[in-house]
Amino acid sequence: MSQLIEKCERLKEATLGLATASTKVKNQALILVSKALEENTPFILSENEKDIAVAREKGMKESLIDRLRLNHARMQGMIDAIETVVQLKDPIWQSDQVWTLENGLTINKMTVPLGVIGIIYESRPNVTVDAFSLALKSGNGILLRGSSSAIHSNLALVRVIRDGLAKSQISPEVVQLIEDLDRKVVGEMLRLNEYIDVIIPRGGAELIRFVVDNATVPTIETGTGNCHVYVDESAKLEAALDIVENAKVQRPGACNACETLLVHEKVASEFLPQVAARLKDKVELRGCSQTQQLIQVNPATESDWAEEFLDYILAIKIVNNMEEAMAHIRQYGTKHSEAIITENYTHANLFLRGVDAAAVYVNASTRFTDGGEFGFGGEMGISTQKIHARGPMGLKELVTIKYVMVGNGQIRE
Amino acid sequence: MSQLIEKCERLKEATLGLATASTKVKNQALILVSKALEENTPFILSENEKDIAVAREKGMKESLIDRLRLNHARMQGMIDAIETVVQLKDPIWQSDQVWTLENGLTINKMTVPLGVIGIIYESRPNVTVDAFSLALKSGNGILLRGSSSAIHSNLALVRVIRDGLAKSQISPEVVQLIEDLDRKVVGEMLRLNEYIDVIIPRGGAELIRFVVDNATVPTIETGTGNCHVYVDESAKLEAALDIVENAKVQRPGACNACETLLVHEKVASEFLPQVAARLKDKVELRGCSQTQQLIQVNPATESDWAEEFLDYILAIKIVNNMEEAMAHIRQYGTKHSEAIITENYTHANLFLRGVDAAAVYVNASTRFTDGGEFGFGGEMGISTQKIHARGPMGLKELVTIKYVMVGNGQIRE
Numbered sequence: 001m002s003q004l005i006e007k008c009e010r011l012k013e014a015t016l017g018l019a020t021a022s023t024k025v026k027n028q029a030l031i032l033v034s035k036a037l038e039e040n041t042p043f044i045l046s047e048n049e050k051d052i053a054v055a056r057e058k059g060m061k062e063s064l065i066d067r068l069r070l071n072h073a074r075m076q077g078m079i080d081a082i083e084t085v086v087q088l089k090d091p092i093w094q095s096d097q098v099w100t101l102e103n104g105l106t107i108n109k110m111t112v113p114l115g116v117i118g119i120i121y122e123s124r125p126n127v128t129v130d131a132f133s134l135a136l137k138s139g140n141g142i143l144l145r146g147s148s149s150a151i152h153s154n155l156a157l158v159r160v161i162r163d164g165l166a167k168s169q170i171s172p173e174v175v176q177l178i179e180d181l182d183r184k185v186v187g188e189m190l191r192l193n194e195y196i197d198v199i200i201p202r203g204g205a206e207l208i209r210f211v212v213d214n215a216t217v218p219t220i221e222t223g224t225g226n227c228h229v230y231v232d233e234s235a236k237l238e239a240a241l242d243i244v245e246n247a248k249v250q251r252p253g254a255c256n257a258c259e260t261l262l263v264h265e266k267v268a269s270e271f272l273p274q275v276a277a278r279l280k281d282k283v284e285l286r287g288c289s290q291t292q293q294l295i296q297v298n299p300a301t302e303s304d305w306a307e308e309f310l311d312y313i314l315a316i317k318i319v320n321n322m323e324e325a326m327a328h329i330r331q332y333g334t335k336h337s338e339a340i341i342t343e344n345y346t347h348a349n350l351f352l353r354g355v356d357a358a359a360v361y362v363n364a365s366t367r368f369t370d371g372g373e374f375g376f377g378g379e380m381g382i383s384t385q386k387i388h389a390r391g392p393m394g395l396k397e398l399v400t401i402k403y404v405m406v407g408n409g410q411i412r413e
Numbered sequence: 414m415s416q417l418i419e420k421c422e423r424l425k426e427a428t429l430g431l432a433t434a435s436t437k438v439k440n441q442a443l444i445l446v447s448k449a450l451e452e453n454t455p456f457i458l459s460e461n462e463k464d465i466a467v468a469r470e471k472g473m474k475e476s477l478i479d480r481l482r483l484n485h486a487r488m489q490g491m492i493d494a495i496e497t498v499v500q501l502k503d504p505i506w507q508s509d510q511v512w513t514l515e516n517g518l519t520i521n522k523m524t525v526p527l528g529v530i531g532i533i534y535e536s537r538p539n540v541t542v543d544a545f546s547l548a549l550k551s552g553n554g555i556l557l558r559g560s561s562s563a564i565h566s567n568l569a570l571v572r573v574i575r576d577g578l579a580k581s582q583i584s585p586e587v588v589q590l591i592e593d594l595d596r597k598v599v600g601e602m603l604r605l606n607e608y609i610d611v612i613i614p615r616g617g618a619e620l621i622r623f624v625v626d627n628a629t630v631p632t633i634e635t636g637t638g639n640c641h642v643y644v645d646e647s648a649k650l651e652a653a654l655d656i657v658e659n660a661k662v663q664r665p666g667a668c669n670a671c672e673t674l675l676v677h678e679k680v681a682s683e684f685l686p687q688v689a690a691r692l693k694d695k696v697e698l699r700g701c702s703q704t705q706q707l708i709q710v711n712p713a714t715e716s717d718w719a720e721e722f723l724d725y726i727l728a729i730k731i732v733n734n735m736e737e738a739m740a741h742i743r744q745y746g747t748k749h750s751e752a753i754i755t756e757n758y759t760h761a762n763l764f765l766r767g768v769d770a771a772a773v774y775v776n777a778s779t780r781f782t783d784g785g786e787f788g789f790g791g792e793m794g795i796s797t798q799k800i801h802a803r804g805p806m807g808l809k810e811l812v813t814i815k816y817v818m819v820g821n822g823q824i825r826e
Contacts, residue, residue, distance in 0.1 A: 020766050093766075096509070099788070105777050107787065114799050115769070193625075197799045212606075216625050218632070218800045239822035246824035352817050353433055353506075356528070364518050364820025373825070374520065375512070386527050386610045386813040387631045387801040400799040403787075404765050407777025409652035411659035412786070 004185055007176040008143065008195035011116055014173035015141030019113050021170060023090040026137055029168035034082040036164030037129070037157075041075045047156035048125065055149055063253075067124050068150055078129040084377035085133045091395040092139045101410075108404040113139030115197035117398065118189055119380065120145045120211065122203035125153040130378040132161055132175050138398035141174045143196060145189060147203075148181040155179065190215040197400075200393075202381040205308070220388055222381035225255035225336035226308045227366045230262040230325040230351070232342035237271050239363065240341040244314075245278055246365040247339070253310045255382060256337045256359075256369040260305060260315040262325045268318045269294055275316070283312045290318040305332045322347050329355055336384055337366040358384060358391035417598060420589040421556065421608035424529055427586035428554030432526050434583060436503040439550055442581035447495040449577030450542070450570075454488045460569035461538065468562055476666075480537050481563055491542040497790035498546045504808040505552045514823075521817040526552030528610035530811065531602055532793065533558045533624065535616035538566040543791040545574055545588050551811035554587045556609060558602060560616075561594040568592065603628040610813075613806075615794040618721070633801055635794035638668035638749035639721045640779045643675040643738040643764070645755035650684050652776065653754040657727075658691055659778040660752070666723050668795060669750045669772075669782040673718060673728040675738045681731045682707055688729070696725045703731040718745045735760050742768055749797055750779040771797060771804035 001009075018026075037044070048070040055065050097109040117140050121127045128144060135142035146154040154177055162172035178185055190199060190211060199219045201211035208221055229247050231240045247258035263271055268290070276285065276295040286304050287297035297316065304315045305328070319325045322340070329338055339361035340351040348362045359369040369391060371379025376394025383389040389397035414422075431439075450457070461483040468478050510522040530553045534540045541557060548555035559567040567590055575585035591598055603612060603624060612632045614624035621634055642660050644653045660671035676684055681703070689698065689708040699717050700710035710729065717728040718741070732738045735753070742751055752774035753764040761775045772782040782804060784792025789807025796802040802810035 019769070101781075101786070101788070105781060112769070212629050218634075218798050220800065221631075236822070242822065242824050250825055352819075356432070356525070357815065359816040359818055361818040362820060364818055364823040365825055367825040368514075368518060368818060368823070369816070373514070375514070385631050387633065390813050391816050400803050402770065403772040403782070403804050405772055405774040405777055405781060406765075407775060409649070409655065410777040410781070411655050412663055412778055412780035 002188075003180060004178065004188060004192075005195075007178070008116075008192060010173040011141045011143060011176045012195050014171040015113075015116055018136070018141060018170060018174050019115075019139050021139065025169045026090070026139070027086045029165055029170040030082050030086050030133055030136060032168045033133070033161050033164035034079045036160045037075065037079055037082075040160045040163070041072065044075065044153070044156045044160060045070055045072075047152040050152040051150055060149070068153070070125055070153060074126065078126050081126075081130055081378050082133045085137050085395070088137065088377050088395055090137065091399050103410050104408065105410045106406045108406065110402050110404050111399040112402045114398060114400050116141040116143060116195060117380070118143040118145070118192075118196040118199040118217065120186060120189070120199065120201045120203065120207065122147045122207060125150050125157060127202065128154050128157045128177075129161070131380055134378060134380050134395060134398060136170065136174065138395045140398055141176075143176050143178065143189070145178045145186060151179070151181060186210075187214060190217060193217050198388075200381050220381070220383050220393070221385040222383055223255050224308055224334045224384055225257070225382075226259050226306065226332060226334045227256060227337045227339075228260050228262055228325075228329050228333060229258045229339045229341065229366065230319075230322070230329070231264060231267060231271060232322060232340055232344060232347055233264040233266045234343040234347070235267065235341040236343060237267065237274065240271065241274050241278055243339070243341060243363070243365045244275060247367055248279070248314050249282055249312070250365075250367055252312050254367065255308070256366050257310070258314070258339075258366055259307065259309050260317060260332070262328060263316065263318050264322075264325075265290070265318050265320055272316065279314065283314050285314055285316055287316040288318060291316045308334070322351065326351065326354055333357065334384060336382070337361065337369040339364065339366050358382070415601075416593060417591065417601060417605075418608075420591070421529075421605060423586040424554045424556060424589045425608050427584040428526075428529055431549070431554060431583060431587050432528075432552050434552065438582045439503070439552070440499045442578055442583040443495050443499050443546055443549060445581045446546070446574050446577035447492045449573045450488065450492055450495075453573045453576070454485065457488065457566070457569045457573060458483055458485075461566040463565040464563055473562070481566070483538055483566060487539065491539050494539075494543060494791050495546045498550050498808075501550065501790050501808055503550065504812050516823050517821065518823045519819045521819070523815050523817050524812040525815045527811060527813050529554040529556060529608060530793070531556040531558070531609040531612040531630065533599060533602070533612065533614045533616065533620065535560045535620060538563050538570060540615065541567050541570045541590075542574070544793055547791060547793050547808060547811060549583065549587065551808050553811055554589075556589050556591065556602070558591040558599060564592070564594060599623075600627060603630060606630050611801075613794050633794070633796050633806070634798040635796055636668050637721055637747045637797055638670070638795075639672050639719065639745060639747045640669060640750045640752075641673045641675055641738075641742050641746060642671045642752045642754065642779065643732075643735070643742070644677060644680060644684055645735060645753055645757060645760055646677040646679045647756040647760070648677075648680065648754040649756060650680065650687065653684065654687050654691055656752070656754060656776070656778045657688060660780055661692070661727050662695055662725070663778075663780055665725050667780065668721070669779050670723070671727070671752075671779055672720065672722050673730060673745070675730050675732050675741060677735070677738075678703070678731050678733055685729065692727065696727050698727055698729055700729040701731055704729045721747070735764065739764065739767055746770065747797060749795070750774065750782040752777065752779050771795070
């Protein structure tokens, strides 16, 4: 039996008990874990230093090293996130649909855990703690496969989480970290339908493509966000400027950052110079031919419309009307987060109804598509597919249902 | 461009308009289709005769030919099912979750159509009409891939459906039938992520395996049901007998039929002779060694516990207690429909909570796990996976959501 299968066996077994654990027991376990993280912060930080040292040796970019780095503030952030999850309502064994058939058989649609969630992530070590705490509160076991660059940090975090659980009534086996860094293990994981109920890939486009192409386990795609802000003819330009800046600059590496700005031709000559002034020195602008006549920009190519820059780059296109903006979004968007800035009531409604995306905005920054902002206490990822969950996945998205049928001898006619 | 891609292009385009069609327009279209089916019944029945003739030539079993056969009563059944769907509440653009962030940004979780649903089915021609009507009411386009044995019937049904739509405000292009019977086309369909939002395979275990192994389009597995009835020590045996008979005999080819009977040892000597008497001449019984000592049965082998007979065969096992019954179900069940027959309150609750299946029953036949019985107006299939939907899939299961974000200039801090 491979090490992976052995872990999966223990995980599956332990998850059985977790499925029906009471809210109190789950919350006590989470609190014990948060205490363990607090007490073991020096150990975790020193293990994290090892990852940083390796990354330096390998010449990793400083911006990426910063993503990897843990410190006291970031540790506190993780601990606070667990406390938020403790406060949230238990999503398990809830129902909002009960009905009774003519023959007296009562049907009760109850929420139950998914079972075992597999997560493959390339992100910061805090994902380890977020994924664990959301999974535990929703009664799910979790199989973690983090990036090799964070292996020391993840090993330390999982060790401390399990130490915390050991003092609780929940088995430490409900959380397992894959330590084998061989890529082949990911391929194996993707086909463990017997052990894993859903796999969530959280990372770059290449990882997600690999998972979608190779998984037989049901998968929830996350991530890719080619998001647009469309500034309509009737927009309040001052607010539009703040929103464009925020959506582009506040955290350009996030999937909900704006990549292309679409501007109605009637306001372009007034608005675009303001954009150029506000973003100059911070953002590289790439414009369509009309834009090039109004402000100093690099020419945008066809591939710029399709690209998720995840960087300080903004593509700009002038459109004749809202319909053209919506058609552009339909052609190039990834159905993540799309915004219209307008004072026109009809346009707002048409955009909200007609644009197909996880989140559609009127007069706000696309940066709010986020589990923390939504009040979900973190997120397991942001779904960009349409089945099961769409947008930020919090506790409510980590459940399935069970029809509980209560009868007194009913048989089918 | 292949014929398949060409159909998909037209389907995707037409589905855009369907997504925001009003309930009235959708219902009018459904009524026009039901009228077209009524008026064209002679044509459909004569095309169906061609399938029957081919099936006879090929030596198809009479029971399978019966599944293929349409007649006036079955046509009326389809028409009635459409009328039920007309009566059901529109599942689109509904919300039961609206909240406002501290900064005033309002989040509204609205239901929207999935987009394009692909269905691959081996079942009776009525699936063509059921799948179409559920898809249309939920604002989804549908790509149908029926079995080659029903090709004349399906061509006729889709032609009549499209004729009906041609008189409505909905484009006939929202329903497309794949006419190419080459198996390779299914393989191609499974990877059309650009055109298809979800694929539902509805058929035998082999088809479902093929789809799961090869699809990159998100898939909802359906079907396999190795269902159990457990007769507890405290069961009312008369009711138990009726339920076992109903669950096994009423339609043994259905996925919600009972395949294995589990009996508490304390009631086995009283109950099993009654089972044998009731089912004799109708059902082949295969029992464990203890069962063999009580009634005349063939010996059950290990593989019998795992098999979905879909036939007049019942495996029987005597267990020491409910825990053993639950462990057996955990080991061999397919998480479809599981029943306990008991008068013991605690046992009922433990079984309902502890057995992991789409539907768990106390004191009723497993045969109720069915969209029609649930009041869903038919079903797109019965999901046996945990993501997106579980159990019978009706209108509510054919939607995804969109977060509608209404702001007045909010940016992220």
